[in-house]
Amino acid sequence: MNWTRTHALAGGVGLILLVNAVALGGVAWNRSGEPDSVLPLSQRELLRNSDWYKENSGLSLRLRWRTPSRDDLARQHNRGWQPALDSRKMAELGFRMPEQVDDDSARRFGRQQAREALLVLELDGPLYQREVELTRKRLDEARQAADAAPQNARLADERDFIRRELDSEEKTDTRLLLKDVGLDLQALRARYPDRQRYLIVHGQVRPVSNYYQHIWTLGGTASSVGTDSLNVPHQWRERLDRLTTQPHRAADGLPHPYVAEVAFGRRLEPWIRRIDMP
Numbered sequence: 001m002n003w004t005r006t007h008a009l010a011g012g013v014g015l016i017l018l019v020n021a022v023a024l025g026g027v028a029w030n031r032s033g034e035p036d037s038v039l040p041l042s043q044r045e046l047l048r049n050s051d052w053y054k055e056n057s058g059l060s061l062r063l064r065w066r067t068p069s070r071d072d073l074a075r076q077h078n079r080g081w082q083p084a085l086d087s088r089k090m091a092e093l094g095f096r097m098p099e100q101v102d103d104d105s106a107r108r109f110g111r112q113q114a115r116e117a118l119l120v121l122e123l124d125g126p127l128y129q130r131e132v133e134l135t136r137k138r139l140d141e142a143r144q145a146a147d148a149a150p151q152n153a154r155l156a157d158e159r160d161f162i163r164r165e166l167d168s169e170e171k172t173d174t175r176l177l178l179k180d181v182g183l184d185l186q187a188l189r190a191r192y193p194d195r196q197r198y199l200i201v202h203g204q205v206r207p208v209s210n211y212y213q214h215i216w217t218l219g220g221t222a223s224s225v226g227t228d229s230l231n232v233p234h235q236w237r238e239r240l241d242r243l244t245t246q247p248h249r250a251a252d253g254l255p256h257p258y259v260a261e262v263a264f265g266r267r268l269e270p271w272i273r274r275i276d277m278p
Contacts (some may be wrong), residue, residue: 035266
């Protein structure tokens with residue numbers, strides 16, 4: 001009995017050591033050679049994880065990105081929900097698209113399993129500038145409407161709400177937006193060669209179908225994989241902890257600024273190389 005228990009314990013310890021060795025080997029290989037991309041990400045793109053207050057010494061950040069908004073023309077054409085990925089992109093990713101869309105085929109489409117894909121995210125580029133311009137345009141229209149009816153409290157509230165949206169868009173919202181989704185890393189890199197503007201990460205794409213005003217819309221949603229817990233290196237941990245314990249500055253109410261140099265390695269897995277704080 002003791003012999004069996006001893007060997008079982010030794011086998012368990014050996015398995016743990018093997019798993020750890022494989023994991024460390026994967027990390028080392030990911031960080032070897034030139035990274036696929038290196039980007040300066042600020043507090044707008046990297047959020048403090050809620051597990052900071054657990055009883056451990058580790059600190060981690062998660063990547064924050066979003067999908068582009070629709071413009072006014074698209075809203076006028078279809079005021080219902082629109083997917084982040086359209087039906088043509090879903091077909092490119094290998095999803096089975098029905099030849100004729102009806103209730104049954106739309107539901108069958110939505111029941112397909114999620115697929116792995118590569119997500120291209122654009123940092124502080126044309127997509128972000130478009131978000132700012134769209135919000136400014138909405139604010140101009142809301143101001144004109146409120147000025148034309150000064151007694152209308154609803155229009156005044158809408159104007160003030162959009163003004164706060166613009167303030168967030170310009171100062172706090174993430175500047176990292178979904179640019180493209182594909183399956184071939186080399187093809188995506190050829191299309192988006194700027195490695196300080198475009199990062200590529202692993203992700204999952206799920207099919208979704210929506211029924212609005214007697215019309216089915218088929219498409220998909222995307223989520224990133226492996227970007228929810230970027231470990232903060234020890235040399236910056238204490239200072240960043242103090243900086244983000246009070247999430248906003250008293251002077252202007254904005255988040256405390258910091259910029260992290262984040263590399264995405266051979267396996268497209270991110271790690272923090274340095275953090276600059278004022």
